[in-house]
Amino acid sequence: MDTTQRTDQQRSADRRRRELLEAADRVVLRDGPGASMNAIAAEAGITKPILYRHFGDKGGLYAALAKRHTDALLGALRAALDAPAERRERVEATLDTYLAAIEAHPQVYRFLMHPTEGASSADQGFDLGKHSAPLLRRMGEELAEVIEERVDLGPGSQQLARVWGHGIVGMMHAAGDWWLGEQPCSRAELVRSLADLLWGRLAAAGDRVGGPGF
Amino acid sequence: MDTTQRTDQQRSADRRRRELLEAADRVVLRDGPGASMNAIAAEAGITKPILYRHFGDKGGLYAALAKRHTDALLGALRAALDAPAERRERVEATLDTYLAAIEAHPQVYRFLMHPTEGASSADQGFDLGKHSAPLLRRMGEELAEVIEERVDLGPGSQQLARVWGHGIVGMMHAAGDWWLGEQPCSRAELVRSLADLLWGRLAAAGDRVGGPGF
DNA sequence: ACTAAAGTGTTACTTGCGGTAACTGGAGTC
DNA sequence: GACTCCAGTTACCGCAAGTAACACTTTAGT
Numbered sequence: 001m002d003t004t005q006r007t008d009q010q011r012s013a014d015r016r017r018r019e020l021l022e023a024a025d026r027v028v029l030r031d032g033p034g035a036s037m038n039a040i041a042a043e044a045g046i047t048k049p050i051l052y053r054h055f056g057d058k059g060g061l062y063a064a065l066a067k068r069h070t071d072a073l074l075g076a077l078r079a080a081l082d083a084p085a086e087r088r089e090r091v092e093a094t095l096d097t098y099l100a101a102i103e104a105h106p107q108v109y110r111f112l113m114h115p116t117e118g119a120s121s122a123d124q125g126f127d128l129g130k131h132s133a134p135l136l137r138r139m140g141e142e143l144a145e146v147i148e149e150r151v152d153l154g155p156g157s158q159q160l161a162r163v164w165g166h167g168i169v170g171m172m173h174a175a176g177d178w179w180l181g182e183q184p185c186s187r188a189e190l191v192r193s194l195a196d197l198l199w200g201r202l203a204a205a206g207d208r209v210g211g212p213g214f
Numbered sequence: 215m216d217t218t219q220r221t222d223q224q225r226s227a228d229r230r231r232r233e234l235l236e237a238a239d240r241v242v243l244r245d246g247p248g249a250s251m252n253a254i255a256a257e258a259g260i261t262k263p264i265l266y267r268h269f270g271d272k273g274g275l276y277a278a279l280a281k282r283h284t285d286a287l288l289g290a291l292r293a294a295l296d297a298p299a300e301r302r303e304r305v306e307a308t309l310d311t312y313l314a315a316i317e318a319h320p321q322v323y324r325f326l327m328h329p330t331e332g333a334s335s336a337d338q339g340f341d342l343g344k345h346s347a348p349l350l351r352r353m354g355e356e357l358a359e360v361i362e363e364r365v366d367l368g369p370g371s372q373q374l375a376r377v378w379g380h381g382i383v384g385m386m387h388a389a390g391d392w393w394l395g396e397q398p399c400s401r402a403e404l405v406r407s408l409a410d411l412l413w414g415r416l417a418a419a420g421d422r423v424g425g426p427g428f
Numbered sequence: 429a430c431t432a433a434a435g436t437g438t439t440a441c442t443t444g445c446g447g448t449a450a451c452t453g454g455a456g457t458c
Numbered sequence: 459g460a461c462t463c464c465a466g467t468t469a470c471c472g473c474a475a476g477t478a479a480c481a482c483t484t485t486a487g488t
Contacts, residue, residue: 016465036444036445036446037445037446037447038444038445038446046465046466046467047466047467047468048446048447048448049447049448049449049466049467049468050465050466050467052446052447052448053465053466057446057447058445058446058447087417087421088417136388136391137392140388140392147416149422150421150422151416151419151420151421151422152419152420152421152422153415153419159398159399159403159407160407160410162392162398163389163393163399163404163407163408163411164407164411164416166388166389166391166392166393167385167386167388167389167407167408167411168385168411169388170384170385170386170387170388170389170391171381171382171384171385171388172381172384173384173388174350174354174380174381174383174384174385174387174388175377175380175381175384177350177380177384178351178354178376178380179377179380184373184376185373185377189373190377193373193374193377193378193381194377194381196374197377197378197381197382197412198411198414198416198417199414199416199417200412200413200414200415200416200417200418201367201414202361202365202378202412202413202414203301203302203412203413203414204414205365205366205367206365206366207301207364207365207366208363208364208365208366226435227435230436250473250474250475251474251475251476252473252474252475260436260437260438261437261438261439262475262476262477263437263438263439263476263477263478264436264437264438266475266476266477267435267436267437271475271476272474272475272476
Protein backbone atom coordinates (compact mmCIF):
# COMPACT_ATOMS: atom_id res chain seq x y z
CA MET A 1 0.00 0.00 0.00
CA ASP A 2 2.82 2.40 -0.65
CA THR A 3 2.34 5.58 -2.58
CA THR A 4 3.37 4.48 -6.04
CA GLN A 5 0.97 1.61 -6.18
CA ARG A 6 -1.83 3.75 -4.99
CA THR A 7 -0.96 6.34 -7.57
CA ASP A 8 -0.95 3.70 -10.27
CA GLN A 9 -4.38 2.54 -9.34
CA GLN A 10 -5.69 6.02 -9.14
CA ARG A 11 -4.17 6.82 -12.46
CA SER A 12 -5.78 3.89 -14.15
CA ALA A 13 -9.08 4.73 -12.52
CA ASP A 14 -8.79 8.29 -13.73
CA ARG A 15 -8.03 7.16 -17.24
CA ARG A 16 -11.01 4.86 -17.20
CA ARG A 17 -13.11 7.64 -15.90
CA ARG A 18 -12.05 9.88 -18.73
CA GLU A 19 -12.83 7.17 -21.25
CA LEU A 20 -16.25 6.71 -19.77
CA LEU A 21 -16.88 10.41 -19.84
CA GLU A 22 -15.89 10.57 -23.47
CA ALA A 23 -18.22 7.73 -24.30
CA ALA A 24 -20.99 9.43 -22.37
CA ASP A 25 -20.27 12.60 -24.24
CA ARG A 26 -20.63 10.87 -27.58
CA VAL A 27 -23.91 9.29 -26.60
CA VAL A 28 -25.38 12.42 -25.12
CA LEU A 29 -24.39 14.44 -28.13
CA ARG A 30 -25.85 11.84 -30.45
CA ASP A 31 -29.03 10.82 -28.63
CA GLY A 32 -29.69 14.01 -26.75
CA PRO A 33 -29.85 14.38 -23.00
CA GLY A 34 -32.40 11.61 -22.68
CA ALA A 35 -29.69 9.03 -23.19
CA SER A 36 -30.07 6.11 -20.83
CA MET A 37 -27.38 4.75 -18.59
CA ASN A 38 -27.63 1.50 -20.50
CA ALA A 39 -26.91 3.25 -23.77
CA ILE A 40 -23.93 5.06 -22.32
CA ALA A 41 -22.58 1.88 -20.83
CA ALA A 42 -23.02 0.11 -24.15
CA GLU A 43 -21.19 2.89 -25.97
CA ALA A 44 -18.34 2.53 -23.52
CA GLY A 45 -18.35 -1.19 -24.14
CA ILE A 46 -19.27 -2.11 -20.60
CA THR A 47 -22.38 -2.41 -18.44
CA LYS A 48 -24.26 -0.23 -16.04
CA PRO A 49 -22.87 -1.08 -12.63
CA ILE A 50 -19.45 0.15 -13.67
CA LEU A 51 -20.85 3.54 -14.45
CA TYR A 52 -22.44 3.57 -11.04
CA ARG A 53 -19.19 2.58 -9.41
CA HIS A 54 -17.47 5.52 -11.01
CA PHE A 55 -20.10 8.20 -10.78
CA GLY A 56 -22.43 7.14 -8.02
CA ASP A 57 -25.60 7.91 -9.85
CA LYS A 58 -26.83 9.53 -12.99
CA GLY A 59 -26.57 12.94 -11.45
CA GLY A 60 -22.93 12.31 -10.72
CA LEU A 61 -22.22 11.33 -14.28
CA TYR A 62 -24.04 14.37 -15.51
CA ALA A 63 -22.24 16.63 -13.08
CA ALA A 64 -18.87 15.34 -14.23
CA LEU A 65 -19.88 15.74 -17.84
CA ALA A 66 -21.23 19.21 -17.28
CA LYS A 67 -18.18 20.30 -15.36
CA ARG A 68 -15.94 19.67 -18.35
CA HIS A 69 -17.96 21.80 -20.71
CA THR A 70 -18.71 24.39 -18.11
CA ASP A 71 -15.07 24.81 -17.24
CA ALA A 72 -14.13 25.10 -20.88
CA LEU A 73 -16.74 27.74 -21.52
CA LEU A 74 -15.88 29.68 -18.39
CA GLY A 75 -12.24 29.65 -19.38
CA ALA A 76 -13.01 31.15 -22.74
CA LEU A 77 -15.25 33.77 -21.17
CA ARG A 78 -12.63 34.70 -18.64
CA ALA A 79 -10.13 35.26 -21.40
CA ALA A 80 -12.49 37.59 -23.23
CA LEU A 81 -13.33 39.36 -20.00
CA ASP A 82 -9.70 39.89 -19.09
CA ALA A 83 -8.46 41.02 -22.46
CA PRO A 84 -6.71 44.38 -22.51
CA ALA A 85 -9.26 46.61 -24.17
CA GLU A 86 -11.93 49.15 -23.41
CA ARG A 87 -15.01 48.22 -21.53
CA ARG A 88 -17.39 48.19 -24.42
CA GLU A 89 -15.00 46.14 -26.47
CA ARG A 90 -14.67 43.61 -23.72
CA VAL A 91 -18.37 43.35 -23.24
CA GLU A 92 -18.81 42.70 -26.92
CA ALA A 93 -15.98 40.19 -26.96
CA THR A 94 -17.48 38.33 -24.02
CA LEU A 95 -20.93 38.24 -25.55
CA ASP A 96 -19.47 37.10 -28.82
CA THR A 97 -17.43 34.39 -27.17
CA TYR A 98 -20.47 33.01 -25.45
CA LEU A 99 -22.61 33.14 -28.54
CA ALA A 100 -19.91 31.63 -30.69
CA ALA A 101 -19.61 28.76 -28.25
CA ILE A 102 -23.28 27.94 -28.21
CA GLU A 103 -23.45 28.37 -31.97
CA ALA A 104 -20.53 26.03 -32.53
CA HIS A 105 -21.80 23.29 -30.21
CA PRO A 106 -25.54 23.64 -29.90
CA GLN A 107 -25.81 20.04 -28.77
CA VAL A 108 -23.55 20.69 -25.85
CA TYR A 109 -25.41 23.86 -25.09
CA ARG A 110 -28.79 22.20 -25.16
CA PHE A 111 -27.45 19.48 -22.94
CA LEU A 112 -26.22 21.96 -20.41
CA MET A 113 -29.26 24.19 -20.45
CA HIS A 114 -32.22 22.21 -21.67
CA PRO A 115 -31.70 18.68 -20.51
CA THR A 116 -35.23 17.58 -21.07
CA GLU A 117 -35.31 18.05 -24.82
CA GLY A 118 -34.95 14.78 -26.60
CA ALA A 119 -36.75 12.82 -23.94
CA SER A 120 -40.00 11.62 -25.42
CA SER A 121 -42.32 13.25 -22.96
CA ALA A 122 -41.81 12.84 -19.29
CA ASP A 123 -38.80 10.99 -18.03
CA GLN A 124 -35.92 13.14 -18.96
CA GLY A 125 -32.62 11.49 -18.58
CA PHE A 126 -30.46 13.87 -16.70
CA ASP A 127 -31.65 16.24 -14.10
CA LEU A 128 -30.54 19.54 -15.31
CA GLY A 129 -32.34 21.79 -12.96
CA LYS A 130 -29.98 20.86 -10.21
CA HIS A 131 -26.96 21.39 -12.40
CA SER A 132 -27.82 23.91 -15.04
CA ALA A 133 -28.33 26.51 -12.41
CA PRO A 134 -24.71 26.08 -11.43
CA LEU A 135 -23.53 27.12 -14.86
CA LEU A 136 -25.60 30.27 -14.92
CA ARG A 137 -24.80 30.97 -11.31
CA ARG A 138 -21.10 30.51 -11.79
CA MET A 139 -21.11 32.79 -14.80
CA GLY A 140 -23.10 35.35 -12.86
CA GLU A 141 -20.76 35.25 -9.90
CA GLU A 142 -17.66 35.48 -12.03
CA LEU A 143 -19.00 38.41 -13.94
CA ALA A 144 -19.99 40.06 -10.68
CA GLU A 145 -16.44 39.72 -9.44
CA VAL A 146 -15.02 41.27 -12.55
CA ILE A 147 -17.45 44.15 -12.40
CA GLU A 148 -16.84 44.78 -8.73
CA GLU A 149 -13.15 44.61 -9.36
CA ARG A 150 -12.96 46.95 -12.28
CA VAL A 151 -15.90 49.29 -12.30
CA ASP A 152 -16.33 52.12 -9.88
CA LEU A 153 -19.92 51.94 -8.74
CA GLY A 154 -19.81 54.01 -5.60
CA PRO A 155 -21.49 52.87 -2.37
CA GLY A 156 -23.21 49.51 -2.34
CA SER A 157 -21.05 48.49 -5.23
CA GLN A 158 -20.71 44.87 -4.20
CA GLN A 159 -24.37 44.17 -4.16
CA LEU A 160 -24.94 46.15 -7.31
CA ALA A 161 -22.21 44.21 -9.06
CA ARG A 162 -23.78 40.92 -8.12
CA VAL A 163 -27.20 41.95 -9.32
CA TRP A 164 -25.71 43.12 -12.56
CA GLY A 165 -23.58 40.03 -12.95
CA HIS A 166 -26.53 37.72 -12.73
CA GLY A 167 -28.73 40.04 -14.72
CA ILE A 168 -26.31 40.40 -17.58
CA VAL A 169 -25.64 36.70 -17.70
CA GLY A 170 -29.36 36.07 -17.80
CA MET A 171 -29.77 38.57 -20.59
CA MET A 172 -27.03 36.89 -22.56
CA HIS A 173 -28.45 33.48 -21.90
CA ALA A 174 -32.04 34.23 -22.82
CA ALA A 175 -31.15 36.24 -25.88
CA GLY A 176 -28.73 33.55 -26.98
CA ASP A 177 -31.26 30.83 -26.48
CA TRP A 178 -33.83 32.65 -28.53
CA TRP A 179 -31.32 33.55 -31.20
CA LEU A 180 -30.07 30.00 -31.46
CA GLY A 181 -33.59 28.78 -32.05
CA GLU A 182 -34.65 31.33 -34.63
CA GLN A 183 -31.44 32.65 -36.13
CA PRO A 184 -33.11 35.97 -36.75
CA CYS A 185 -29.92 37.86 -37.38
CA SER A 186 -26.17 37.53 -37.51
CA ARG A 187 -24.15 36.99 -34.42
CA ALA A 188 -22.47 40.35 -34.80
CA GLU A 189 -25.80 42.12 -34.96
CA LEU A 190 -26.98 40.36 -31.85
CA VAL A 191 -23.83 41.31 -30.01
CA ARG A 192 -24.23 44.92 -31.02
CA SER A 193 -27.87 45.00 -30.05
CA LEU A 194 -27.21 43.59 -26.62
CA ALA A 195 -24.28 45.87 -26.01
CA ASP A 196 -26.43 48.80 -27.07
CA LEU A 197 -29.02 47.73 -24.55
CA LEU A 198 -26.39 47.59 -21.85
CA TRP A 199 -25.15 50.97 -22.97
CA GLY A 200 -28.39 52.66 -22.15
CA ARG A 201 -29.90 53.03 -25.56
CA LEU A 202 -33.25 52.11 -24.12
CA ALA A 203 -33.15 55.08 -21.81
CA ALA A 204 -31.87 57.38 -24.52
CA ALA A 205 -34.42 56.46 -27.18
CA GLY A 206 -37.34 58.74 -27.77
CA ASP A 207 -41.00 57.90 -27.48
CA ARG A 208 -42.93 56.76 -30.51
CA VAL A 209 -45.72 58.99 -31.69
CA GLY A 210 -48.86 58.41 -29.71
CA GLY A 211 -48.06 58.92 -26.08
CA PRO A 212 -45.43 58.14 -23.50
CA GLY A 213 -43.47 55.09 -24.41
CA PHE A 214 -42.29 52.04 -22.56
CA MET B 215 -76.21 14.28 -30.99
CA ASP B 216 -77.84 17.69 -31.17
CA THR B 217 -76.13 20.80 -29.98
CA THR B 218 -77.55 21.16 -26.49
CA GLN B 219 -76.57 17.68 -25.43
CA ARG B 220 -73.13 18.11 -26.78
CA THR B 221 -72.78 21.39 -24.97
CA ASP B 222 -73.89 19.86 -21.72
CA GLN B 223 -71.40 17.09 -22.02
CA GLN B 224 -68.67 19.45 -22.92
CA ARG B 225 -69.53 21.68 -20.03
CA SER B 226 -69.37 18.84 -17.58
CA ALA B 227 -66.10 17.70 -19.10
CA ASP B 228 -64.69 21.18 -18.75
CA ARG B 229 -65.74 21.39 -15.15
CA ARG B 230 -64.15 18.05 -14.46
CA ARG B 231 -61.02 19.21 -16.18
CA ARG B 232 -60.84 22.28 -14.00
CA GLU B 233 -61.30 20.17 -10.89
CA LEU B 234 -58.54 17.87 -11.98
CA LEU B 235 -56.26 20.79 -12.66
CA GLU B 236 -56.93 22.20 -9.24
CA ALA B 237 -56.11 18.89 -7.65
CA ALA B 238 -52.95 18.65 -9.71
CA ASP B 239 -52.08 22.14 -8.61
CA ARG B 240 -52.41 21.24 -4.97
CA VAL B 241 -50.26 18.16 -5.34
CA VAL B 242 -47.58 19.86 -7.36
CA LEU B 243 -47.42 22.74 -4.94
CA ARG B 244 -47.22 20.36 -2.02
CA ASP B 245 -44.95 17.63 -3.34
CA GLY B 246 -42.97 19.63 -5.83
CA PRO B 247 -42.81 19.02 -9.53
CA GLY B 248 -41.79 15.41 -9.04
CA ALA B 249 -45.36 14.50 -8.19
CA SER B 250 -46.46 11.28 -9.81
CA MET B 251 -49.56 10.84 -11.89
CA ASN B 252 -50.77 8.37 -9.31
CA ALA B 253 -50.46 10.95 -6.57
CA ILE B 254 -52.34 13.54 -8.59
CA ALA B 255 -55.06 11.09 -9.44
CA ALA B 256 -55.37 10.12 -5.78
CA GLU B 257 -55.65 13.76 -4.75
CA ALA B 258 -58.42 14.20 -7.27
CA GLY B 259 -60.11 11.11 -5.86
CA ILE B 260 -59.83 9.12 -9.06
CA THR B 261 -57.30 6.95 -10.86
CA LYS B 262 -54.71 7.43 -13.52
CA PRO B 263 -56.46 6.54 -16.76
CA ILE B 264 -58.88 9.39 -16.28
CA LEU B 265 -56.06 11.85 -16.17
CA TYR B 266 -54.75 10.38 -19.36
CA ARG B 267 -58.14 10.61 -21.00
CA HIS B 268 -58.30 14.28 -20.16
CA PHE B 269 -54.75 15.38 -20.79
CA GLY B 270 -53.24 12.79 -23.10
CA ASP B 271 -50.00 12.44 -21.25
CA LYS B 272 -48.06 14.00 -18.45
CA GLY B 273 -46.80 16.72 -20.71
CA GLY B 274 -50.36 17.66 -21.54
CA LEU B 275 -51.30 17.92 -17.90
CA TYR B 276 -48.27 20.02 -17.24
CA ALA B 277 -48.95 22.25 -20.22
CA ALA B 278 -52.49 22.90 -19.05
CA LEU B 279 -51.26 23.58 -15.54
CA ALA B 280 -48.53 25.88 -16.73
CA LYS B 281 -50.85 27.78 -19.02
CA ARG B 282 -53.00 28.85 -16.12
CA HIS B 283 -50.17 30.32 -14.14
CA THR B 284 -48.45 31.69 -17.19
CA ASP B 285 -51.55 33.49 -18.32
CA ALA B 286 -52.10 34.95 -14.89
CA LEU B 287 -48.56 36.22 -14.67
CA LEU B 288 -48.60 37.62 -18.18
CA GLY B 289 -51.82 39.43 -17.40
CA ALA B 290 -50.28 41.12 -14.41
CA LEU B 291 -47.19 42.05 -16.37
CA ARG B 292 -49.23 43.48 -19.19
CA ALA B 293 -51.06 45.69 -16.76
CA ALA B 294 -47.83 47.04 -15.35
CA LEU B 295 -46.44 47.49 -18.83
CA ASP B 296 -49.48 49.39 -20.04
CA ALA B 297 -49.92 51.67 -17.07
CA PRO B 298 -49.93 55.36 -17.85
CA ALA B 299 -46.58 56.51 -16.57
CA GLU B 300 -43.12 57.35 -17.69
CA ARG B 301 -40.87 54.74 -19.16
CA ARG B 302 -38.62 54.28 -16.22
CA GLU B 303 -41.56 54.03 -13.91
CA ARG B 304 -43.12 51.38 -16.07
CA VAL B 305 -39.97 49.41 -16.26
CA GLU B 306 -39.69 49.45 -12.51
CA ALA B 307 -43.34 48.56 -12.09
CA THR B 308 -43.00 45.62 -14.45
CA LEU B 309 -39.89 44.33 -12.76
CA ASP B 310 -41.53 44.72 -9.40
CA THR B 311 -44.66 42.93 -10.54
CA TYR B 312 -42.66 39.99 -11.75
CA LEU B 313 -40.53 39.82 -8.64
CA ALA B 314 -43.50 40.20 -6.37
CA ALA B 315 -45.19 37.31 -8.15
CA ILE B 316 -42.28 34.96 -7.79
CA GLU B 317 -41.76 36.06 -4.23
CA ALA B 318 -45.38 35.46 -3.34
CA HIS B 319 -45.60 32.03 -4.94
CA PRO B 320 -42.15 30.57 -5.11
CA GLN B 321 -43.58 27.09 -5.41
CA VAL B 322 -45.44 28.01 -8.54
CA TYR B 323 -42.39 29.76 -9.84
CA ARG B 324 -40.13 26.82 -9.22
CA PHE B 325 -42.62 24.56 -10.86
CA LEU B 326 -42.73 26.72 -13.96
CA MET B 327 -39.02 27.29 -14.19
CA HIS B 328 -37.18 24.52 -12.40
CA PRO B 329 -39.29 21.44 -12.76
CA THR B 330 -36.58 19.04 -11.80
CA GLU B 331 -36.14 20.23 -8.24
CA GLY B 332 -37.81 17.95 -5.80
CA ALA B 333 -37.21 14.83 -7.83
CA SER B 334 -34.78 12.66 -5.96
CA SER B 335 -32.06 12.49 -8.55
CA ALA B 336 -32.93 11.48 -12.02
CA ASP B 337 -36.53 10.92 -12.95
CA GLN B 338 -38.06 14.31 -12.67
CA GLY B 339 -41.75 14.28 -12.95
CA PHE B 340 -42.66 16.92 -15.45
CA ASP B 341 -40.62 17.87 -18.40
CA LEU B 342 -40.14 21.51 -18.01
CA GLY B 343 -37.64 22.17 -20.71
CA LYS B 344 -40.27 21.81 -23.33
CA HIS B 345 -42.66 24.08 -21.51
CA SER B 346 -40.67 26.51 -19.46
CA ALA B 347 -39.20 27.97 -22.57
CA PRO B 348 -42.69 28.97 -23.65
CA LEU B 349 -43.10 31.16 -20.61
CA LEU B 350 -39.85 33.00 -21.12
CA ARG B 351 -40.45 33.17 -24.84
CA ARG B 352 -43.93 34.53 -24.47
CA MET B 353 -42.74 37.16 -22.04
CA GLY B 354 -39.93 38.06 -24.38
CA GLU B 355 -42.19 38.38 -27.37
CA GLU B 356 -44.75 40.45 -25.52
CA LEU B 357 -42.13 42.79 -24.22
CA ALA B 358 -40.67 43.06 -27.70
CA GLU B 359 -44.06 44.10 -29.02
CA VAL B 360 -44.47 46.75 -26.40
CA ILE B 361 -41.00 48.11 -27.05
CA GLU B 362 -41.45 48.14 -30.80
CA GLU B 363 -44.79 49.80 -30.36
CA ARG B 364 -43.75 52.54 -28.03
CA VAL B 365 -40.09 53.25 -28.34
CA ASP B 366 -38.57 54.97 -31.32
CA LEU B 367 -35.51 52.94 -32.19
CA GLY B 368 -34.83 54.09 -35.72
CA PRO B 369 -34.03 51.64 -38.52
CA GLY B 370 -34.02 47.97 -37.74
CA SER B 371 -36.25 48.68 -34.80
CA GLN B 372 -38.23 45.50 -35.01
CA GLN B 373 -35.29 43.20 -34.70
CA LEU B 374 -33.71 45.35 -32.06
CA ALA B 375 -36.93 45.28 -30.07
CA ARG B 376 -37.06 41.52 -30.18
CA VAL B 377 -33.48 41.16 -29.06
CA TRP B 378 -34.13 43.54 -26.23
CA GLY B 379 -37.39 41.91 -25.30
CA HIS B 380 -35.80 38.54 -24.84
CA GLY B 381 -32.69 39.99 -23.30
CA ILE B 382 -34.53 42.03 -20.71
CA VAL B 383 -36.78 39.15 -19.82
CA GLY B 384 -33.75 36.95 -19.40
CA MET B 385 -32.11 39.53 -17.20
CA MET B 386 -35.20 39.75 -15.05
CA HIS B 387 -35.52 36.03 -14.86
CA ALA B 388 -31.92 35.26 -13.94
CA ALA B 389 -31.66 38.07 -11.45
CA GLY B 390 -34.97 37.07 -9.94
CA ASP B 391 -33.97 33.46 -9.68
CA TRP B 392 -30.75 34.33 -7.93
CA TRP B 393 -32.44 36.84 -5.68
CA LEU B 394 -35.15 34.39 -4.71
CA GLY B 395 -32.53 31.89 -3.67
CA GLU B 396 -30.29 34.17 -1.67
CA GLN B 397 -32.47 37.08 -0.69
CA PRO B 398 -29.44 39.35 -0.71
CA CYS B 399 -31.42 42.57 -0.69
CA SER B 400 -34.91 43.98 -0.68
CA ARG B 401 -37.12 43.75 -3.70
CA ALA B 402 -37.09 47.50 -4.14
CA GLU B 403 -33.31 47.55 -4.20
CA LEU B 404 -33.20 44.82 -6.76
CA VAL B 405 -35.68 46.66 -8.94
CA ARG B 406 -33.65 49.83 -8.72
CA SER B 407 -30.41 48.05 -9.49
CA LEU B 408 -31.82 46.37 -12.56
CA ALA B 409 -33.44 49.54 -13.80
CA ASP B 410 -30.13 51.33 -13.31
CA LEU B 411 -28.45 48.67 -15.38
CA LEU B 412 -31.00 49.15 -18.13
CA TRP B 413 -30.52 52.88 -17.85
CA GLY B 414 -26.92 52.68 -18.85
CA ARG B 415 -25.22 53.09 -15.52
CA LEU B 416 -22.73 50.45 -16.53
CA ALA B 417 -21.60 52.57 -19.45
CA ALA B 418 -21.57 55.72 -17.38
CA ALA B 419 -19.57 54.36 -14.46
CA GLY B 420 -15.90 55.17 -14.22
CA ASP B 421 -13.03 52.74 -14.11
CA ARG B 422 -11.66 51.55 -10.83
CA VAL B 423 -8.14 52.49 -9.98
CA GLY B 424 -5.68 50.15 -11.61
CA GLY B 425 -6.33 50.20 -15.29
CA PRO B 426 -9.16 50.10 -17.79
CA GLY B 427 -12.25 48.51 -16.33
CA PHE B 428 -14.77 46.03 -17.53
C1' DA C 429 -90.20 -0.61 -21.16
C1' DC C 430 -86.10 -2.56 -23.59
C1' DT C 431 -82.01 -1.78 -25.93
C1' DA C 432 -78.06 0.70 -27.56
C1' DA C 433 -74.63 4.01 -27.04
C1' DA C 434 -71.54 6.90 -24.77
C1' DG C 435 -69.15 8.60 -21.00
C1' DT C 436 -66.97 7.62 -16.30
C1' DG C 437 -64.59 4.84 -13.70
C1' DT C 438 -61.91 0.67 -12.28
C1' DT C 439 -58.21 -3.14 -11.99
C1' DA C 440 -54.43 -5.13 -13.81
C1' DC C 441 -50.95 -5.15 -16.98
C1' DT C 442 -46.68 -3.90 -19.95
C1' DT C 443 -42.56 -1.39 -20.70
C1' DG C 444 -38.57 0.89 -19.61
C1' DC C 445 -35.33 3.09 -16.64
C1' DG C 446 -32.55 4.00 -12.42
C1' DG C 447 -30.29 1.58 -9.14
C1' DT C 448 -28.34 -2.62 -6.54
C1' DA C 449 -27.00 -7.35 -4.88
C1' DA C 450 -24.56 -11.17 -5.71
C1' DC C 451 -21.75 -13.83 -8.46
C1' DT C 452 -17.38 -14.64 -11.82
C1' DG C 453 -12.84 -14.51 -13.61
C1' DG C 454 -8.30 -12.96 -13.75
C1' DA C 455 -4.09 -10.22 -11.86
C1' DG C 456 -0.92 -9.63 -8.35
C1' DT C 457 0.91 -11.05 -3.46
C1' DC C 458 2.63 -13.89 0.47
C1' DG D 459 -1.21 -22.82 -4.17
C1' DA D 460 -4.37 -20.13 -1.21
C1' DC D 461 -5.75 -15.18 -0.61
C1' DT D 462 -7.19 -10.89 -1.83
C1' DC D 463 -8.59 -7.27 -4.94
C1' DC D 464 -10.83 -5.31 -8.55
C1' DA D 465 -13.13 -5.01 -13.23
C1' DG D 466 -16.89 -6.87 -14.98
C1' DT D 467 -21.15 -9.55 -15.45
C1' DT D 468 -26.09 -11.28 -14.91
C1' DA D 469 -30.17 -10.97 -12.78
C1' DC D 470 -32.96 -8.69 -10.07
C1' DC D 471 -35.98 -4.78 -7.40
C1' DG D 472 -38.82 -0.68 -7.32
C1' DC D 473 -41.25 2.72 -9.41
C1' DA D 474 -43.50 5.60 -12.60
C1' DA D 475 -45.55 6.32 -17.34
C1' DG D 476 -48.78 4.75 -20.14
C1' DT D 477 -52.48 1.21 -21.89
C1' DA D 478 -55.93 -2.53 -22.49
C1' DA D 479 -59.89 -4.51 -21.13
C1' DC D 480 -63.57 -4.75 -18.29
C1' DA D 481 -67.73 -2.68 -15.26
C1' DC D 482 -71.25 0.90 -13.94
C1' DT D 483 -74.36 4.68 -14.85
C1' DT D 484 -76.75 7.74 -17.36
C1' DT D 485 -79.15 9.22 -21.54
C1' DA D 486 -81.39 8.62 -26.19
C1' DG D 487 -84.06 6.06 -29.59
C1' DT D 488 -87.83 3.03 -30.88
